[in-house]
Amino acid sequence: MDHKIETIHFYHTNDIHSHFESWPQISRLLCDKKRAHSIRGEACYTFDIGDHVDRSHPFTEGTKGLGNIMLLNEAGYDAVTIGNNEGITMSKEALSCLYNDARFDVILSNLLEEDGRRPEWALPYVIYITTSGTRIGVVGATAEYKTFYSKLGWEVLPPRENVKNIAESIAGETDLIVCLSHMGITEDEKLAVECPEIDVIFGAHTHHLFHEGKLIGETLLAATGKYGEYVGHVTVKFDTVTKRALQLDAELFRADSVKSDDEDIEKINNLILAGKQAMEEQVFYNPSPLSQNLFENSPLSSFFGRALISYTKADCAMFNAGIFLGSLDKGWVTKEDLHSLLPHPINPCLLTLDGEELMEVYELSLNEEWPGIEIKGLGFRGVLMGAMIHERLYRNRNGQLFAGNREVVTGQKYTLATLDMFTFGFFFPSLKYAEKEYYMPELIRDVLGWYGTEYNYE
Numbered sequence: 318m319d320h321k322i323e324t325i326h327f328y329h330t331n332d333i334h335s336h337f338e339s340w341p342q343i344s345r346l347l348c349d350k351k352r353a354h355s356i357r358g359e360a361c362y363t364f365d366i367g368d369h370v371d372r373s374h375p376f377t378e379g380t381k382g383l384g385n386i387m388l389l390n391e392a393g394y395d396a397v398t399i400g401n402n403e404g405i406t407m408s409k410e411a412l413s414c415l416y417n418d419a420r421f422d423v424i425l426s427n428l429l430e431e432d433g434r435r436p437e438w439a440l441p442y443v444i445y446i447t448t449s450g451t452r453i454g455v456v457g458a459t460a461e462y463k464t465f466y467s468k469l470g471w472e473v474l475p476p477r478e479n480v481k482n483i484a485e486s487i488a489g490e491t492d493l494i495v496c497l498s499h500m501g502i503t504e505d506e507k508l509a510v511e512c513p514e515i516d517v518i519f520g521a522h523t524h525h526l527f528h529e530g531k532l533i534g535e536t537l538l539a540a541t542g543k544y545g546e547y548v549g550h551v552t553v554k555f556d557t558v559t560k561r562a563l564q565l566d567a568e569l570f571r572a573d574s575v576k577s578d579d580e581d582i583e584k585i586n587n588l589i590l591a592g593k594q595a596m597e598e599q600v601f602y603n604p605s606p607l608s609q610n611l612f613e614n615s616p617l618s619s620f621f622g623r624a625l626i627s628y629t630k631a632d633c634a635m636f637n638a639g640i641f642l643g644s645l646d647k648g649w650v651t652k653e654d655l656h657s658l659l660p661h662p663i664n665p666c667l668l669t670l671d672g673e674e675l676m677e678v679y680e681l682s683l684n685e686e687w688p689g690i691e692i693k694g695l696g697f698r699g700v701l702m703g704a705m706i707h708e709r710l711y712r713n714r715n716g717q718l719f720a721g722n723r724e725v726v727t728g729q730k731y732t733l734a735t736l737d738m739f740t741f742g743f744f745f746p747s748l749k750y751a752e753k754e755y756y757m758p759e760l761i762r763d764v765l766g767w768y769g770t771e772y773n774y775e
Contacts (some may be wrong), residue, residue, distance in 0.1 A: 321557045323449045324359050325409035327495065329539060329549040331366035331521035335374035335385065336544035341584050342575035343545055350550075351393055360447035363393060366521035366540075367400025367459060369497035370407070370415075372760070373660035375653065376588040380594030382415050384547035384588065389421060396422040396443060397647065398457030398497040399748040400521060404428070404473075405465040406662035406696075413438065424457035424497055426483050427474040428466070442483050444491055449557050454491035456483045459499040459562060462521055466755055468757045474498045481512045489515045492560045493553065495519065502540070508725075509533035516562055530567025537565040545572055547730040596653035601769030607645040611638050611703040612688055617645060621761075622708025622749070624768030629667045629756065631734035632720040633710035634674045635682060639692070639703030640736070642763065650769060659762035663696045669752040673727040676718055679710060680746055687744070736761065 328347055329606050333340075354361035369389065377385055382403070390398065397419075403412060416423050416438045416538035426441040427439070434475040435441065442456040456478035466473040479501060482656045484494050487661040494515045498505050509518060510533060517537045520527075530551070541547040554564035577727060607617040618638055625634040645659050670678065682705040690702050709721045718725040735748075741750030756764075 320428050322563065323447065323451055323462045323555045325447060325451065325453070325493070325555055325728045326354050326359060326361040326555070327517065327519070327549075327551040328361070328363045329366060329519045329541065329551070330369070330545065331499075331519070331541050331543045331549075332368045332400065332543040333365070333371075334368055334369035334484075334525050334543065336378045336457075337374070337376070337588055339389060339545045339572035339575075341581035342577055343572050344388065344546055344577050346548055346570060346572070347392045347394075347432075349398065351765070357645070358448070358641055359449070360449070361626030362445065362453070362455075364391060364455075364497055364519055365394055365397040367398050367520050369397070369400075370403045372406050372662045373524040375656060377592070378656050379592030379653075381411050383418070384591070386416060386419050392543070394421045395426050395445070396455055396457070396497065398425050398499055399423070399428070400499045401460055401462055402593065402662065403461050403464075404459055404471075405469060405757070406760070408708065409470045411758075416511060422455075424455055426456055427458045427461070427476045427479040427717060429474065430473040431470055431472055433472065444487065451493065451557060452491045454484070454487045454494040455497065456480050456487075456494065457497035457499075459533065460501060460504075462519040465755065465757065468755050477504050477508050477511070478517075480508060484512050486553065491520060493517075493555065493562060498522075502538075505538055506533060509536040509538060512586055513534075516553070519549070519551075526569075527567060528567070531621055535562075537567060537692050539567045540701070540702050541569060547571060585752050593653050595746045596651060596656055597651045598652050600652055600655060600766045601650050601754050603645055603647055603650050603769065606647050609638065609641040609644045613638070613704050614706060615641075616640055619708070620768070621765055622706060623772075625734040625761075626708060627664060627768055628759075628764045629665060629732070633730040633731070634706075634708040634734040634741075635678070635710060635744055635755045636706055636736050637703045638688075638706055639699045639701045640697070641703075642699055644650065649664065650766070652766075654768050655762040659760070661696055661698045661761065663761050664759060665756040665764055666735055666737045666740055667754045668733045668735060668740070668748060670723045670731055670733055671727065672729045672731060674747055675710075675720060675725050675731050675733060676727075677747060678733070679707070679718055679725075681745055682707070695741060695743065697738055703710075721767065 338425035425439040525545040531538040
């Protein structure tokens with residue numbers, strides 16, 4: 318039997334999070350590689366595994382993510398899946414039109430409309446056929462943030478089970494199956510064990526990094542970390558007669574190892590400028606300066622605390638001073654000012670707590686070590702935690718805790734307005750299980766803008 322070996326190349330990125338510092342080099346690398354493989358007659362596909370969008374960057378915020386799609390188009394991507402930053406930090410309306418001008422496939426098997434229909438912009442899988450006739454099935458899925466997706470009007474399905482079902486159903490129509498997984502490393506490892514039909518899992522979400530891939534059974538896991546520091550490359554040697562993958566290899570290219578020039582820096586600066594220009598709209602007039610203080614109450618924290626309480630109708634509010642990345646000057650406040658001040662994709666949340674729970678949370682929040690710790694993740698885009706700010710939540714001279722005008726006692730219910738990041742259980746374990754209402758798609762900067770518009774204070 319005359320064996321013909323086909324070489325298939327996959328390039329992949331994940332969790333860029335709108336870190337465009339190396340994007341010109343990444344784009345050039347991908348285009349150059351695709352051109353070189355084409356000249357040699359080799360199949361080549363480029364994938365992004367989600368969280369390319371991050372609303373903390375002015376270009377992404379100013380263009381509502383459409384600028385990210387333009388960049389992916391220019392770099393010649395073949396397919397992407399979505400991450401939680403595309404899925405739950407954008408409104409349903411914004412996500413539904415995000416990919417209108419995409420020149421690539423959006424492969425996402427586990428997100429549906431509330432009525433069970435599949436969104437027009439998403440495909441559960443795609444089968445690509447190389448010039449040699451090899452059929453490559455590509456399936457994609459994103460992490461299951463059920464509460465958040467439901468609040469936005471989506472239905473999200475369990476991703477791992479969904480991918481397994483699709484992979485098994487298309488196994489007879491394909492020669493290779495690869496998965497674009499924004500599920501995280503633990504889910505990817507389980508998927509590799511449970512679904513040997515999948516040859517390669519391109520991973521994301523947990524920002525894990527595999528310099529040479531990771532083999533589980535005969536399934537290769539590949540991932541590039543975060544922020545565009547690396548571009549991944551998987552090479553498959555495929556026997557077109559026996560229809561078997563003979564060899565799977567993974568490697569990474571450092572994006573900053575690609576030659577850069579002054580034009581690249583200009584491109585990045587132009588992205589920032591374009592974003593800021595798109596956010597020049599005035600939101601409200603600020604009659605006096607609102608300064609911030611990282612380690613205690615400030616005029617800005619007091620203003621924001623009142624905004625949170627007014628918006629949610631809560632008894633009291635609690636948040637950290639580290640969310641403010643600056644102050645607000647006197648004068649007109651623009652969308653760009655609000656974005657610079659509060660770039661985080663963080664939603665407000667209203668918690669209903671028993672008095673005993675509220676007392677416990679209050680005591681925990683007084684931890685003297687917290688203000689100086691660095692926070693990574695949880696949607697937070699600052700550096701330090703800063704002091705915990707309490708608005709209308711205080712102890713009187715006798716040491717009794719009050720929420721608004723009511724003394725906090727066991728057996729009574731109280732409402733606390735806070736940030737969604739405090740409900741994930743990291744700082745306050747009990748809040749993970751508390752009765753809660755997330756406000757979506759509003760971000761905390763939207764609440765501040767709303768309050769400035771509705772309650773122009775003197």
